[in-house]
Amino acid sequence: MAEAEGDDHDRRVIKNAPKAWKADIWAHFGFYEVNGKLDKSYAVCKICHTKIKHVGNTTNFTNHVDRWHPELASTTTTQKVDTSQPRIDESLVSTLPHNSERAKRITRSVACFIAKDLRPYSVVENAGFRHMLKTIKPRYKLPTRATFTDSALPALYKETKAKVMESMCKARRVAITSDTWTSVATDSYVTITAHYISEDWKIVSHVLQTRAVYESHTGAHMARLLLDVVEEWELTDKSVVLVTDNAANMISAAEIGKFPHVKCFAHTLNLAAQRALKLPAVSRLLGRVRRISAYFHRSTKAKHLFEENQRVVLKLTSPLKLITDVATRWNSAHDMMERFLQLQAAVHATLLSPALNVDESEIVTLSRADLANVEEVVKTLKPVKDATVFMSEESSPTVSLIAPVYAQLLQSMSDTIGDQPLIRDVKNAIKTDLLKRYNSEAEKKILHTSSALDPRFKGLPFLTEEERLDVSTEVTSEAASLEEVIHFYL
Structure with missing residues (x-):
C-alpha cells in the first residue's frame, strides 16, 4: 500500500491505538479523531506525521519505520514465527498411547534388539537410534532407559525363560x-x-x-x-x-x-597341539615366522613392496597378507606357518630387495633347513587341523564323532619310517597328550555307545573285535530294558 505524505499544516493530536492492539509497532503510530471517533482508515506516524492507509495488518507500518526511522527499528519487536513451536503437520500427528498394543509391540522389539544383539541399555538414548525410530514411526515415543532396564527386558526374559522351560520339559x-x-x-x-x-x-x-x-x-x-x-x-x-x-x-x-x-573334544585337540607347539625346536621356528609376519604388518614400505613382489614373483592378482598367530588358538599357528610357506618366495624377494635399507632389512630369515622343518611341522599337524575344522563345521556336532576321530588321530601320530627327529617329537607330544584323555571306563562307555548308535560309525571299525562285541551287548541290553519300560506303560 502506497504511503500518503503528511500535511505540514495538519498538526492535530494523534491519539493512541486501542489497548487491545498488542503489536509493538503501535508505540510509533496512532489515529486522528474525526467527530469524536478514531479514524482507523489511516494510521499516523508519531515522528513525521505521515499518514499510511490501514488495511488490517502492520506490514506497511513496519516498512515505514525500517525505511525512514531505522533508529527505531532495533527497539521495535515485530511478530516472528516461534521456531520452537511445532509445524502444523507435526501438531496434527498424535502420539501413540504408551499402553496401546502398537506401542507395546514396538517397545518389545526394541528390547529384543538390545537382548539379541547384546547392545547396552544406553542405545535408547543415542541420537541416531532415536532419529531412526522417529523416521520409521513418528507417533511412537521411545521410553526411557530405565523402562527397558526395570520392566521391558525383565519381562522379555521371563517370557523367553517360560518358553525354554516348556520346550525342555518335553x-x-x-x-x-x-x-x-x-x-x-x-x-x-x-x-x-x-x-x-x-x-x-x-x-x-x-x-x-x-x-x-x-x-x-x-x-x-x-x-x-x-x-x-x-x-x-x-x-x-x-x-x-x-x-x-x-x-x-x-x-x-x-x-x-x-x-x-x-x-570337550575341541579343547582336547587344542591342548594336544599346544603341547607340540611348545617344543623348543617348534617354538623357535614359530618365533622366527612370527617376527617376519609382525615386520610386514608394521612396516608400510615393506608391506607395499611385499604386495608388488606377490604380483611379480607369485603372479597373484590379489595380494595376500601374512598371518600372525593368537596364543589361545593353536590352529592360528598352523595357519601362520602355512601362509608363510605359500608366500615365502615373495617374502624372500622383499627382504633382499635393495629398496629396503639395511636397518629395515635387518630381520631374522629362515634357512633352507628351517623352511623344510616348517613344511614338515605343517604336514604333521594337518590331521589335527582337519579334525578341528571337521568338528567346527558340523552344525550340530555330537559326541558320536569323538571316538572315531580320536582313534584316527592316534593312528596318524604313530611313528613312520623316515621321520625326522623333530617330527617324531611333534607326533610323540600330541599322542602322549591325547592318550591322557577319555581313558576312564565311564567316558569310554559314553563315547562307544554314542558311536554305535550313529549310522555312520555303527560298525565301530576303530575298536577291536572284543570291544565291538562288548559295546553291542551293552547297547542291545539297554534297548531291551527300554522296550520293557515302554510295554509296562502301555
Missing part, C-alpha cells in the same frame, strides 16, 4: 555345557548351555545363563553352581550329562555333582 534327556571366561574388564563369568533332541528329532540348543563368578573357581563352587542351574531350570529328572573343558576344577565339579562327564 525332552527325556538334556546335556549341559559349561565354559568359564574373562571379560575385557577382567570380570569372571560362566556360561551354561543346554542341548537336547526335540519331538521332531532336531537338536535344540539354549543358552540358559551367563553368570558372574566372584568366588574362587574350585570344583566345589562350580559343582554348586551347576546343581543350582539344574534345579532352577527343572532338569533334575532329565539324566543331565555335563560337557566341559579339561580343567581339573571342572573334572572335580562333575565328580562332586555326580554328572556323567564328557570332555
Whole structure:
C-alpha cells in the first residue's frame, strides 16, 4: 500500500491505538479523531506525521519505520514465527498411547534388539537410534532407559525363560555345557548351555545363563553352581550329562555333582597341539615366522613392496597378507606357518630387495633347513587341523564323532619310517597328550555307545573285535530294558 505524505499544516493530536492492539509497532503510530471517533482508515506516524492507509495488518507500518526511522527499528519487536513451536503437520500427528498394543509391540522389539544383539541399555538414548525410530514411526515415543532396564527386558526374559522351560520339559534327556571366561574388564563369568533332541528329532540348543563368578573357581563352587542351574531350570529328572573343558576344577565339579562327564573334544585337540607347539625346536621356528609376519604388518614400505613382489614373483592378482598367530588358538599357528610357506618366495624377494635399507632389512630369515622343518611341522599337524575344522563345521556336532576321530588321530601320530627327529617329537607330544584323555571306563562307555548308535560309525571299525562285541551287548541290553519300560506303560 502506497504511503500518503503528511500535511505540514495538519498538526492535530494523534491519539493512541486501542489497548487491545498488542503489536509493538503501535508505540510509533496512532489515529486522528474525526467527530469524536478514531479514524482507523489511516494510521499516523508519531515522528513525521505521515499518514499510511490501514488495511488490517502492520506490514506497511513496519516498512515505514525500517525505511525512514531505522533508529527505531532495533527497539521495535515485530511478530516472528516461534521456531520452537511445532509445524502444523507435526501438531496434527498424535502420539501413540504408551499402553496401546502398537506401542507395546514396538517397545518389545526394541528390547529384543538390545537382548539379541547384546547392545547396552544406553542405545535408547543415542541420537541416531532415536532419529531412526522417529523416521520409521513418528507417533511412537521411545521410553526411557530405565523402562527397558526395570520392566521391558525383565519381562522379555521371563517370557523367553517360560518358553525354554516348556520346550525342555518335553525332552527325556538334556546335556549341559559349561565354559568359564574373562571379560575385557577382567570380570569372571560362566556360561551354561543346554542341548537336547526335540519331538521332531532336531537338536535344540539354549543358552540358559551367563553368570558372574566372584568366588574362587574350585570344583566345589562350580559343582554348586551347576546343581543350582539344574534345579532352577527343572532338569533334575532329565539324566543331565555335563560337557566341559579339561580343567581339573571342572573334572572335580562333575565328580562332586555326580554328572556323567564328557570332555570337550575341541579343547582336547587344542591342548594336544599346544603341547607340540611348545617344543623348543617348534617354538623357535614359530618365533622366527612370527617376527617376519609382525615386520610386514608394521612396516608400510615393506608391506607395499611385499604386495608388488606377490604380483611379480607369485603372479597373484590379489595380494595376500601374512598371518600372525593368537596364543589361545593353536590352529592360528598352523595357519601362520602355512601362509608363510605359500608366500615365502615373495617374502624372500622383499627382504633382499635393495629398496629396503639395511636397518629395515635387518630381520631374522629362515634357512633352507628351517623352511623344510616348517613344511614338515605343517604336514604333521594337518590331521589335527582337519579334525578341528571337521568338528567346527558340523552344525550340530555330537559326541558320536569323538571316538572315531580320536582313534584316527592316534593312528596318524604313530611313528613312520623316515621321520625326522623333530617330527617324531611333534607326533610323540600330541599322542602322549591325547592318550591322557577319555581313558576312564565311564567316558569310554559314553563315547562307544554314542558311536554305535550313529549310522555312520555303527560298525565301530576303530575298536577291536572284543570291544565291538562288548559295546553291542551293552547297547542291545539297554534297548531291551527300554522296550520293557515302554510295554509296562502301555
